[in-house]
Amino acid sequence: MSYLDHAATTPMLPEALDAFVAAARAVGNASSLHAPGRQARRRVEESREQIADALTARPSEVIFTGGGTESDNLATKGIFWARRAADPRRNRVVASSVEHHAVLDAVTWLERHEGAAVTWLPVSRSGRVSAADFAEAVSGDDVAVATVMWANNEVGTLQPVPELAALAASAGVPFHTDAVQAVGQVPVDFAASGAAALTVSGHKIGGPIGVGALLLGREVECTPLLHGGGQERDVRSGTLDVPGIVALAVAVELSVKTQRETAERIGRLRDDLVARVHAAVPGAILNGDPTGRLPGNAHFSFPGCEGDALLLLLDAQGIACSTGSACSAGVAQPSHVLIAMGAGDAEARSSLRFTLGHTSTVSDVDALVAALPGAVERARRAGAVKSR
Amino acid sequence: MSGGVDSAVAAARAAEAGHDVTGVHLALARNPQTYRSGARGCCTLEDARDARRAADVIGIPFYVWDMAEQFHESVVDDFVAEYAAGRTPNPCLRCNEKIKFEAVLDRAVALGFDAVVTGHHARLGADGLLRRSVDYGKDQSYVLAVLTAAQLSRAMFPLGDSTKALVRAEAASRGLAVADKPDSHDICFIADGDTRKFLADRLGSQPGDIVEATTGAVVGQHAGAYAYTVGQRRGLDLRISAPDRNPRYVLSITPSTNTVTVGPASALEVSTVVGTRPIWHSSDFSVECSVQLRAHGSVFPASVAFDGSSLVASLASPARGVATGQAMVCYQPSPDGDIVLGSATISETS
Incomplete structure (x- = not known):
């Protein structure tokens, strides 16, 4: 099998898996006062320090969550609620139009159920938010929170996060960034970024699924989503997932430590993939920013094809890739990211994402390039049938 | 699946x-x-x-x-x-x-x-x-x-x-x-099973007359002729009962005048059924066979002729309640399962 869907989830790092299993063998609730409890708590706090160290945050700024979606919801809703509670005029959310659904739908929920006003920031043809648009959007005194992802999960485009965070800070607006795809692929430094909150997910970096963190500045007020034991700074409740947290910390530490060499290696592999796809399939269009993108991301439109037909054909040949998002029934949807970038419906439906990660090799690219022309030809025939 | x-x-x-x-x-x-x-x-x-x-x-x-x-x-x-x-x-x-x-x-x-x-x-x-x-x-x-x-x-x-x-x-x-898992019934795209309401939501209210076939008298009103099917007896809500006191059935629907025509069961009988858009698998263009005129309906012995653009069935005994738009399917009886000879969309009956 050629696994070219690392942005969906990437295999666990052996070190993270070992750490997970070892921690899972031990008993102990990190909130318990006895020795096994203290031992569990110690593992959690060491993990917190490891993550803080790797991403340049203070340990107290690391809030463990159940994953990227929870972190995004907590940041957008929690900061919105807290800021509006402090000043009812603050009723606006500023968000890019290419956010992951975990932000997009959380913000849309605030709009529908909390009466929030939303400024959706447009993006360029390559998927980038303009600093001027952002500055304008956060200039009003009604902005509760602004959120722009570090790197786009579909097309891989990087956003100018430190620049946007600085603009938000000078406007007095807390800035959240979803860095789920960025950690381990590009340098991520929480303190230097100037962000008030930053989302990290475990399973995109070689950690387990179902654990993540929100880096939340100490001074940033955030209303909890989950109420209960108040384990995480009273911002997040729930028994701490010790094995998940331990493995997350190992994955963060290792992926950050090896980020530069990983980026160079998979970046070269990705450049090779892009060049060979262009050669094998004339007319293929690379979406996203040609240079300012994640090293592991290659995202194409194949005019005349439907992405889901290509996916089926490649899947049948053992090549795993992605069309972007699907609804709960499993129907491929035209990507809101590509639509925001100015693509038409047909172009958006013709796209396919290949993402590389720590286990990718040139044989994965070889397999793709061997299978792709035939698949494209068949998918074009199927596309022609449909438009008849 | x-x-x-x-x-x-x-x-x-x-x-x-x-x-x-x-x-x-x-x-x-x-x-x-x-x-x-x-x-x-x-x-x-x-x-x-x-x-x-x-x-x-x-x-x-x-x-x-x-x-x-x-x-x-x-x-x-x-x-x-x-x-x-x-x-x-x-x-x-x-x-x-x-x-x-x-x-x-x-x-x-x-x-x-x-x-x-x-x-x-x-x-x-x-x-x-x-x-x-x-x-x-x-x-x-x-x-x-x-x-x-x-x-x-x-x-x-x-x-x-x-x-x-x-x-x-x-x-x-x-x-x-x-x-x-229970069998599916009814029409999958009509959520509550209420076909009449589904049609009314799309075609709107179109009030018109329900007319007695023999006398031409207006015997009731309807909210849209489209909601009726030939052979239908229930739900007519007729205000004037038939002279012979027998139940009345929908005999025909006329969209051009938005009229529903009703009459006695005997008037529902048809002996000739014509279908368009034919599918024909047999090399014989004139066969004695069985025809089925609605889903799960009974079959009728008939002589069927195929002329390239239509199928005409002459039924050995009359059928009742044959609605245009339904399929006429011709079967050749066989011990290994009746064989489909052809089909057509019913366009006329007499």
Whole structure:
């Protein structure tokens, strides 16, 4: 099998898996006062320090969550609620139009159920938010929170996060960034970024699924989503997932430590993939920013094809890739990211994402390039049938 | 794979026979919540999940294909237009003709597949002839008779030799959770089963007269002639009863004057049925056979003539309540399952 869907989830790092299993063998609730409890708590706090160290945050700024979606919801809703509670005029959310659904739908929920006003920031043809648009959007005194992802999960485009965070800070607006795809692929430094909150997910970096963190500045007020034991700074409740947290910390530490060499290696592999796809399939269009993108991301439109037909054909040949998002029934949807970038419906439906990660090799690219022309030809025939 | 028991077992049998099988669930609803829910329909999230689980158990790849647009154009819009024209369409038949064995088949063939396998209860042998299922009560050859020889040559119906009871038992022994899922009934795209309301929402209120055929007298009012079907007795709400006190039935619907004509049961009798858009598989253009004039309806011995553009059936004994828009399907009786000779859409009766 050629696994070219690392942005969906990437295999666990052996070190993270070992750490997970070892921690899972031990008993102990990190909130318990006895020795096994203290031992569990110690593992959690060491993990917190490891993550803080790797991403340049203070340990107290690391809030463990159940994953990227929870972190995004907590940041957008929690900061919105807290800021509006402090000043009812603050009723606006500023968000890019290419956010992951975990932000997009959380913000849309605030709009529908909390009466929030939303400024959706447009993006360029390559998927980038303009600093001027952002500055304008956060200039009003009604902005509760602004959120722009570090790197786009579909097309891989990087956003100018430190620049946007600085603009938000000078406007007095807390800035959240979803860095789920960025950690381990590009340098991520929480303190230097100037962000008030930053989302990290475990399973995109070689950690387990179902654990993540929100880096939340100490001074940033955030209303909890989950109420209960108040384990995480009273911002997040729930028994701490010790094995998940331990493995997350190992994955963060290792992926950050090896980020530069990983980026160079998979970046070269990705450049090779892009060049060979262009050669094998004339007319293929690379979406996203040609240079300012994640090293592991290659995202194409194949005019005349439907992405889901290509996916089926490649899947049948053992090549795993992605069309972007699907609804709960499993129907491929035209990507809101590509639509925001100015693509038409047909172009958006013709796209396919290949993402590389720590286990990718040139044989994965070889397999793709061997299978792709035939698949494209068949998918074009199927596309022609449909438009008849 | 609808998420029901038949398509699950059909897929399992095809895979077991050594074919390279891929499961496909059709998303037909623009908004899944508006379609029949749970076990009773074929288009819901729950059904998609059931189909996916069946594919997992069988061990085949599974995808959802979005056919909502084609389904609405070819089936739902056609359904409404046919009623508006005073006819009584069969949407399941149209779905087989335009979706399963056209849109899906064409796409599948373009992608490199050889055939579409469905869980329909009908037999399709090596001779390419379509026959009734061994389970006469579950037979679906009527809604497949619209398929051309070319479509049938790329169709597989692995269940035709099995009764429904046997299919359910096999599903259970294969560990398919849908083994005892209730059969689907009614029309999948009408959420509450209220066809009249569904049509009224799309065609609006069109009040008009209900007229007695023999006297021409106005005997009642209706809110839209489209809501009636030839042969219908219930729901007429007539204010003036017939002179002979016998029940009255809908005899015809006339969209041009928005009139529903009613009369006695005897006036429903027809001996000649004409159909358009014919499919004809026999080399004889004039045959003695049996004709079926509605889904699950009885069969009538008839002489049928095919002239290239229509089918004309002369019935040996009169049939009642034959609605235009339904299919006339001609069968040649056979001990191995009655053979479908051809079909047509009923356009005229007399």
